[in-house]
Amino acid sequence: MYQFNYHKPTSVEEAQALFKAVEDGMFLAGGQTLIPTLKQRLAAPTDVIDLSGIAELSGIEVRDDRVSVGAFTRHADVADSAEIRRVLPVLSALAGQIGDGQVRNRGTLGGSVANSDPAADYPAAVVALGATVYTASRSISADDYFKDLFETALEPGEILSRIEFQCPTRAAYRKFPNPASRYATVGVLVADFSGDIRVGVTGAGPCAFRATALEEVLREQLSVEAVETVEVPDAGFNSDLHASAEYRAHLVKVMTKRAVADLLKA
Amino acid sequence: MSEAVVQTGIGASVKRKEDLRFITGTGRYTDDFNVAGQKYAVFLRSPYARARIEDIDVSEAANVRGVCTVLTGQQMAEDGLGDIPCGWLVKQKDGSDMVSAPHPPLAATLVNYVGEPYGLVIADTLAAARQGAEAVLTDFAELDAVVDPAEATGSEQIHEGVSDNLAFDWELGERAATEAALASAAHVTRIDLVNNRLIPNAMEPRAALGSYDPGSGEHTLYTTSQNPHLARLVLSAFVQVAPEHKLRIIAPDVGGGFGSKIFIYAEETAVIWAARRTGMTIKWTADRSEAFLADAHGRDHVTHAELGMNEAGEFVALKVSTTANLGAYLSTFGSSVPTYLYGTLLAGQYRTPNIYVEVQGVYTNTAPVDAYRGAGRPEATYVVERVVEQAARELGRDPAELRRFNMITPDQFPYDTPVALTYDTGDYQVSLDRALAMIDYDGFPARREAAAAAGKRRGLGLSCYIEACGLAPSQLAIQLGAGVGLYESGEIRVNPTGNVTVFTGSHSHGQGHETTFAQIVSDRLGIPFDDVEVVHGDTGRVEFGLGTYGSRSLAVGGSALMGAADKLIAKGTKIAAHMLEADPAAVDFTDGSFVVRDSNQALTFGEVAFAAYVPTNYPTELEPGFSEKAFYDPENFTYPAGTHIAEIEIDEATGVIELVDFVAVDDFGHIINPMIVAGQVHGGLAQGVGQALLEHGIYDEYGQLITGSYMDYCMPRADDLPDFRVDTTVTPCTHNPLGVKGCGEAGAIGSPAAIMNAVADALGEAVAMPATSEKIWRVLQNRRTA
Ligand SMILES: Cc1cc2nc3c(=O)[nH]c(=O)nc-3n(C[C@H](O)[C@H](O)[C@H](O)COP(=O)(O)OP(=O)(O)OC[C@H]3O[C@@H](n4cnc5c(N)ncnc54)[C@H](O)[C@@H]3O)c2cc1C
Numbered sequence A: 001m002y003q004f005n006y007h008k009p010t011s012v013e014e015a016q017a018l019f020k021a022v023e024d025g026m027f028l029a030g031g032q033t034l035i036p037t038l039k040q041r042l043a044a045p046t047d048v049i050d051l052s053g054i055a056e057l058s059g060i061e062v063r064d065d066r067v068s069v070g071a072f073t074r075h076a077d078v079a080d081s082a083e084i085r086r087v088l089p090v091l092s093a094l095a096g097q098i099g100d101g102q103v104r105n106r107g108t109l110g111g112s113v114a115n116s117d118p119a120a121d122y123p124a125a126v127v128a129l130g131a132t133v134y135t136a137s138r139s140i141s142a143d144d145y146f147k148d149l150f151e152t153a154l155e156p157g158e159i160l161s162r163i164e165f166q167c168p169t170r171a172a173y174r175k176f177p178n179p180a181s182r183y184a185t186v187g188v189l190v191a192d193f194s195g196d197i198r199v200g201v202t203g204a205g206p207c208a209f210r211a212t213a214l215e216e217v218l219r220e221q222l223s224v225e226a227v228e229t230v231e232v233p234d235a236g237f238n239s240d241l242h243a244s245a246e247y248r249a250h251l252v253k254v255m256t257k258r259a260v261a262d263l264l265k266a
Numbered sequence B: 001m002s003e004a005v006v007q008t009g010i011g012a013s014v015k016r017k018e019d020l021r022f023i024t025g026t027g028r029y030t031d032d033f034n035v036a037g038q039k040y041a042v043f044l045r046s047p048y049a050r051a052r053i054e055d056i057d058v059s060e061a062a063n064v065r066g067v068c069t070v071l072t073g074q075q076m077a078e079d080g081l082g083d084i085p086c087g088w089l090v091k092q093k094d095g096s097d098m099v100s101a102p103h104p105p106l107a108a109t110l111v112n113y114v115g116e117p118y119g120l121v122i123a124d125t126l127a128a129a130r131q132g133a134e135a136v137l138t139d140f141a142e143l144d145a146v147v148d149p150a151e152a153t154g155s156e157q158i159h160e161g162v163s164d165n166l167a168f169d170w171e172l173g174e175r176a177a178t179e180a181a182l183a184s185a186a187h188v189t190r191i192d193l194v195n196n197r198l199i200p201n202a203m204e205p206r207a208a209l210g211s212y213d214p215g216s217g218e219h220t221l222y223t224t225s226q227n228p229h230l231a232r233l234v235l236s237a238f239v240q241v242a243p244e245h246k247l248r249i250i251a252p253d254v255g256g257g258f259g260s261k262i263f264i265y266a267e268e269t270a271v272i273w274a275a276r277r278t279g280m281t282i283k284w285t286a287d288r289s290e291a292f293l294a295d296a297h298g299r300d301h302v303t304h305a306e307l308g309m310n311e312a313g314e315f316v317a318l319k320v321s322t323t324a325n326l327g328a329y330l331s332t333f334g335s336s337v338p339t340y341l342y343g344t345l346l347a348g349q350y351r352t353p354n355i356y357v358e359v360q361g362v363y364t365n366t367a368p369v370d371a372y373r374g375a376g377r378p379e380a381t382y383v384v385e386r387v388v389e390q391a392a393r394e395l396g397r398d399p400a401e402l403r404r405f406n407m408i409t410p411d412q413f414p415y416d417t418p419v420a421l422t423y424d425t426g427d428y429q430v431s432l433d434r435a436l437a438m439i440d441y442d443g444f445p446a447r448r449e450a451a452a453a454a455g456k457r458r459g460l461g462l463s464c465y466i467e468a469c470g471l472a473p474s475q476l477a478i479q480l481g482a483g484v485g486l487y488e489s490g491e492i493r494v495n496p497t498g499n500v501t502v503f504t505g506s507h508s509h510g511q512g513h514e515t516t517f518a519q520i521v522s523d524r525l526g527i528p529f530d531d532v533e534v535v536h537g538d539t540g541r542v543e544f545g546l547g548t549y550g551s552r553s554l555a556v557g558g559s560a561l562m563g564a565a566d567k568l569i570a571k572g573t574k575i576a577a578h579m580l581e582a583d584p585a586a587v588d589f590t591d592g593s594f595v596v597r598d599s600n601q602a603l604t605f606g607e608v609a610f611a612a613y614v615p616t617n618y619p620t621e622l623e624p625g626f627s628e629k630a631f632y633d634p635e636n637f638t639y640p641a642g643t644h645i646a647e648i649e650i651d652e653a654t655g656v657i658e659l660v661d662f663v664a665v666d667d668f669g670h671i672i673n674p675m676i677v678a679g680q681v682h683g684g685l686a687q688g689v690g691q692a693l694l695e696h697g698i699y700d701e702y703g704q705l706i707t708g709s710y711m712d713y714c715m716p717r718a719d720d721l722p723d724f725r726v727d728t729t730v731t732p733c734t735h736n737p738l739g740v741k742g743c744g745e746a747g748a749i750g751s752p753a754a755i756m757n758a759v760a761d762a763l764g765e766a767v768a769m770p771a772t773s774e775k776i777w778r779v780l781q782n783r784r785t786a
Helices: A012-021 A034-039 A075-080 A082-087 A089-095 A101-106 A109-115 A122-128 A212-220 A224-228 A245-265 B003-008 B019-023 B073-078 B126-135 B149-154 B175-183 B228-237 B266-278 B288-294 B377-395 B399-406 B428-439 B441-453 B474-479 B513-525 B553-579 B605-613 B674-694 B746-763 B773-785
Strands: A005-007 A025-028 A047-050 A060-063 A066-070 A132-135 A139-141 A146-148 A160-166 A170-177 A184-193 A196-202 B039-045 B051-057 B067-072 B117-123 B137-142 B166-173 B187-195 B207-213 B218-223 B247-250 B282-285 B301-309 B315-327 B354-363 B456-466 B488-494 B500-504 B532-536 B587-590 B593-596 B602-604 B627-632 B641-651 B657-667 B725-729
Touching (some): A012 A047, A025 A034, A060 A082, A066 A082, A066 A109, A075 A109, A089 A122, A089 A170, A089 A184, A109 A122, A122 A146, A122 A196, A170 A245, A184 A245, A245 B773, B039 B067, B039 B126, B039 B266, B051 B117, B067 B266, B073 B266, B117 B266, B149 B315, B175 B315, B187 B377, B228 B247, B228 B266, B301 B377, B315 B377, B377 B399, B377 B456, B377 B746, B399 B428, B399 B456, B428 B441, B428 B641, B428 B657, B441 B456, B441 B641, B456 B746, B500 B513, B500 B553, B553 B593, B553 B605, B593 B605, B602 B605, B641 B746, B657 B746, B674 B725
Parallel strands (some): A025 A047, B039 B282, B218 B247, B315 B354, B500 B532
Antiparallel strands (some): A066 A160, A184 A196, B039 B117, B187 B301, B207 B218, B207 B282, B488 B500, B488 B627
């Protein structure tokens, strides 16, 4: 780790002001991505701005058919939240599959979605659950949020404050974990909004996306067999020593089928 | 025998003494030792697989605040330090010596693998040392790297004087007879195998704390070693860091080794050299990334094997050709692992009369490869048990039945194999039968059908392994090229109050010697278990030792302690006889007492010990004191053997393999502590599962390690493993006083073949290790589209 100045602001405003004032600042949330990066000396911020003291970034709020989760909410809290389990159980189930107990006790929703690791789980939920990403000054719809590998619509210094998820009639998430890292080699979340189907895919491409071809056939007929009729091309998919693009494309289909089966069972 | 000893003696599952300190955080590992004013070292490591060092500019680094000095390989060479030697000289086919490339602890002019150290920065703090290391500007001229062992002989020459990158071309067995038998065999099964490269990953990374006392001239090195005396010997006699009597090596609590901490490494050597040179106490603790790059790796073989059978299915000949990747330099035992610890095991449990093996050991621009849990024997088992399974498949014979048909039978021991070993004892059929019963072999077809109904392909695979451990008869080992004997020392010091301190040259880094060795001493001397303290891992306290590897500790180190105990009893008998005015020949030692036969006259062990230190009524011809030591040199290897059976299921849709059941029945001879033995088997099996299904050390074509962290190197986790079902059978070793064989490696030796045979059974064809889901899916997919 290189040396840096440490700040712990108590409001989003203060945090953003600090970011502007310092030479090369970085926000710290749960630290599950940032701290290893710092330890490996792959990042060298002059200033680290810890978001853990900002009360307004925490909290879970359920309103009608929406759930708003503060950016600083830990994965474990989403997994264990009785409220979320009641209205949006798929999100709790997804959060409960992130990393291990230690990671879930530290890592946060905002950290994960701001970071946009191609293999992260939450982004599948963001796109499939038609979420809205809120910052201090604006809201960004899920479809406009993920741009590319580790690239999002957030501007430098912009703090993700909360994410509002829409609650579907039913939904299911299926993850094919990378055997080594246990991140998602492929993760698929299928959500049924009274017949309007949304399919969010993570792990396969440079960032999370909606599988529109799958959505279309599933809107016609929500069944495992319907998935079989769709070609999932592997163009642009990730390829690494754990899974080729071709295998990932295949897994997208398999995970979609399994999610659909789960969803129909629910 | 007193009840206390029954509960803690030989055969009792005594809870491990050492665990209290380990689980309460009071263990003391190398990094827990600190000396006021100590400095921190960070190594300069090659970013290239092969390069010439043109220039090292340390001026900027020297100016970093807190940096004390930067030392390089050049300075080490100027100080006249010797190369790190390979401890085993292998003779080639033509009788010439293997070709050992010079291995300076710190590279001076050429670097030959990514992560190879060529200097170190010493600073007041770790952060300053890191900063300093980053500020060193090294000018490298990159050279083409040789990475693939299968192509190494035809590639660019890595080391001057090593043509074809060939360290040795070795053989064992009768080539002509084997080829003739193959030529006339009714059926020949041919197989090509890759034994995947593994990276050891002990929980505690390597570390060193070196200091030099100018007053006494003593060098002290705390380090993560499995064999501190061997390290001292090599550092003194070969590397010439310091004379042996001025060098103390302490290997305190060590968090796992699996072989990787046997070897003499560059970093530990450089730390003690730098301490002497600078007068500073220097600490270095590897981080995980360094461990991946610079710990010796394991396995990495490419093999072709042919097994010939007659009409009846009897094995008539086995011919094996292997290319073994040795990495950039010959590590301490790098040459012996793919030769004498491999070729000699190719008879397996079978009567195959003709065996021939040839091994080409090649240099590549990768980290050195050396012993890793099992060391050569997992590779041998993998060859034998994969080719036998394949043969059964080709002949349409039941794999268990074909094995049984060819096994050495109990009446054939001692059995001379065609590959230089003499198996002393065993009963392989008994282990096979037990394992088949435990797995419910006959019920497998029904389980397979049930799985198929659920979209799963189920497979069952056997592996009937044998290994040679309890290394080793010294004269034989030296004759075969070992640089040292492989005996062990043991000392029992009885204190005047009757409790004892035991000194062993074995080293415990997870095995539990402090418990098992206390059990055997307590059992033999009839004293309470808690009255026995076991000391190991310090050249300043233990006379000599050759350390722990090759499942040798109990068979060799434990036997040495039995020798010391026998000497104590002999002396105690004389003392007791004198005190009881009896003929020593009429005094027996039983249940911790010296008893005059057919009388009620007796003295306890403690009373005799006290008399030896307060000699009032004492034989004049005897020296006072009650302390004995013994060296034990085994007359043969020990031969644990057994049957492992795996059942796996393949998810048709994804190719994911689930290991659903695993049975291991092992013959380790007599067992001192069944709980510890079960733990050793479980750990070994976990590593075997890792090799078969998950782990793979991969370098890219430029020699960059692409599995350099847990993000990519897949270590087995608890949820990857089934609830192992283990059992033991017993044929006692015939030639050591405890009748023990050793259990540390069997799990890792037997299991990969069992799992991969199960995969082949389920899939209908074999795949290479590790059997990743994509590999399996591709096989199924190709079939679907074909
Ligand atoms: C061993 C391990 C296993 C893991 N497994 C998984 C897994 O299976 N699935 C998965 O999805 N993830 C996994 N993760 C990642 C984990 O979920 C992290 O928590 C997450 O990626 C980052 O969240 P964080 O709160 O720790 O953020 P940090 O590491 O603190 O920050 C990450 C990045 O986001 C920025 N940031 C943080 N909060 C905000 C904000 N509110 N606004 C703007 N920018 C912000 C930071 O500046 C930084 O650049 C794993 C991590 C580890 C260490």
